[in-house]
Amino acid sequence: MSPVLSELRLLREAIEEDLDRKRVDENLARGVYGYVGCLIRLVEDGDRDPSRSLNEARSAAGFLRAVPRLPDPRTRAWRPECPA
Numbered sequence: 001m002s003p004v005l006s007e008l009r010l011l012r013e014a015i016e017e018d019l020d021r022k023r024v025d026e027n028l029a030r031g032v033y034g035y036v037g038c039l040i041r042l043v044e045d046g047d048r049d050p051s052r053s054l055n056e057a058r059s060a061a062g063f064l065r066a067v068p069r070l071p072d073p074r075t076r077a078w079r080p081e082c083p084a
Contacts, residue, residue, distance in 0.1 A: 004050035005043055011057050012036045015064065025069050032064045 012033060019029040036057045042048035 002043075002050060004054050005040065007054055008036060008040050008043065008057055011054075011061055012040065015061055018065070023069070024064050025067055028064050028067060032060045035060055 015024075015029060015033050015036065018024045019026065019033065039048065039053040039057050043050045043053050
């Protein structure tokens with residue numbers, strides 16, 4: 001297995017761990033996890049440049065970690081003073 005492919009898989013596992021520990025936004029994390037999984041498959045099939053895929057996966061993971069985790073809007077209690 002190539003070192004780039006190993007790094008991509010480790011990155012996907014790190015995203016999964018962040019999601020399990022609720023360190024990142026759940027909705028974004030699912031999308032980034034799927035995106036990295038697609039990049040892995042493309043690299044395995046030889047349809048994508050490995051180094052470019054790794055850079056894209058790192059960028060997506062960095063974006064995911066940079067976005068603050070927002071509370072689930074359905075768990076907040078409605079308040080009459082809130083106009084929304």
